[in-house]
Amino acid sequence: MKLKIKSLKNIYFAVLVLAILLATVTPFVSHNGYFGDIKNGQKIEQMIEIAILLFLFPSSFIIYTLYQKKINTDQQKLDEALRYIGAINIQMEQINSIVEDLKKYPESERDFKSLFQSLADKVLGIIRENWVMFRIIDSTSGRTLTEFSKSRANGASPKFEVSNRLLIENKKADGLDVIESTQDNFEVKAFCIIPQGARAAGQEAILKTIVNNLEMLYIIFTSAYSKTHLAYANGNARR
Secondary structure (H helix, E strand, O other): OHHHHHHHHHHHHHHHHHHHHHHHHHHHHHHOOOOOOHHHHHHHHHHHHHHHHHHHHHHHHHHHHHHHHHHHHHHHHHHHHHHHHHHHHHHHHHHHHHHHHOOOOOOOHHHHHHHHHHHHHHHHOOOOOOEEEEEEEEOOOOOEEEEEEEEOOOOOOOOOOOOHHHHHOOOOOOOEEEEEOOOOOOOEEEEEEEEOOOOOOOOHHHHHHHHHHHHHHHHHHHHHHHHHHHHHHHHHHHO
16 A cells, blocks of 8 residues: 555656646747647647646545545554553553452451452453352362352342363353463462353453452462461360
């Protein structure tokens, strides 16, 4: 497109310069008898001027049309870029809000349930459907370690069956969209399960951030919880 516009523009200006030269020279040439008698010279002069005008007007229209098309294409690209930047900014704000809302690591089962509630609210604020489910699985045994689901007010509760093995093996679940945590070197794996088609394009990053945070906080919570109970048990044993 750029090459075509540039070529036409060069031809256009070359013919325009030629037209100016001919408009300057032709009257002098025709009146001095270079084209025969004066009448014949005037006819040739008029024919040359008409031919030049017949070229200049259509070429002007073509160049204008191509320029307009290029401007429209560039405007569409700019609009898409601005929409993408806007979507990224929104995602960054949402990711920052996840971190900012975490005032402390969960220290009890009640704290962890509150964390579930908070993350579920964030997912429901992103997706277009009425429910979300979190499931944390022992990736070695395939056992469910904990699970939490939430629906919007007046929304239908999730009713489905999906095996842990299917989730661990990353197989497609009918009617469901599964977002899993990205870490592969832990014995636990966190999953966010939502209805298929609930999320828009570009929302996977924020959902993965939520799931990764959930997995990390679960590991921190269970480690701290185990140490607390172990210390408590050892203290009782010494007595």
